[in-house]
Amino acid sequence: MKRTPKTFPEIPEVCPHCYFGRIQPGKRSFAARTNGKPVMVPDFPAWICDVCGFTIYDPTSLINLQRLLTNPAKPYLPHPAPKTPKTKPAKPRPQTDQPV
Numbered sequence: 001m002k003r004t005p006k007t008f009p010e011i012p013e014v015c016p017h018c019y020f021g022r023i024q025p026g027k028r029s030f031a032a033r034t035n036g037k038p039v040m041v042p043d044f045p046a047w048i049c050d051v052c053g054f055t056i057y058d059p060t061s062l063i064n065l066q067r068l069l070t071n072p073a074k075p076y077l078p079h080p081a082p083k084t085p086k087t088k089p090a091k092p093r094p095q096t097d098q099p100v
C-alpha cells in the first residue's frame, strides 16, 4: 500500500499575477529564516514570469530545503559517510638516544 498524496500545487503555465506572462523555469536567490538564523540560497530553483517577474519557488525544492533546515543532523544522503580521518595526526617520536 503506497499512497503519494499530491499536495503541491501545479506550476501554472500562465502567470497567476498578471495573467499575461508565461512562467519559465529559472533560478532565484532565496532567503529564509529558520530558528533566527538567516539562510541564503543563491541559486534556488524557481518559476519566473517573463513579463512581471512574479516568482514561484519550486515547491519540491522548498520541501527539500525545509527538510534540510529542520533536520540538519540527518542529511539526505543515500549512504552514510564513514568516519575516517583523512589526515593521520603526526606523532612526534621522543628521542631516546640517552645512554642508559
Ligand SMILES: [Zn+2]
Pocket: 015, 016, 017, 018, 019, 020, 021, 022, 049, 050, 051, 052, 053, 054
Ligand atoms: Zn506575470
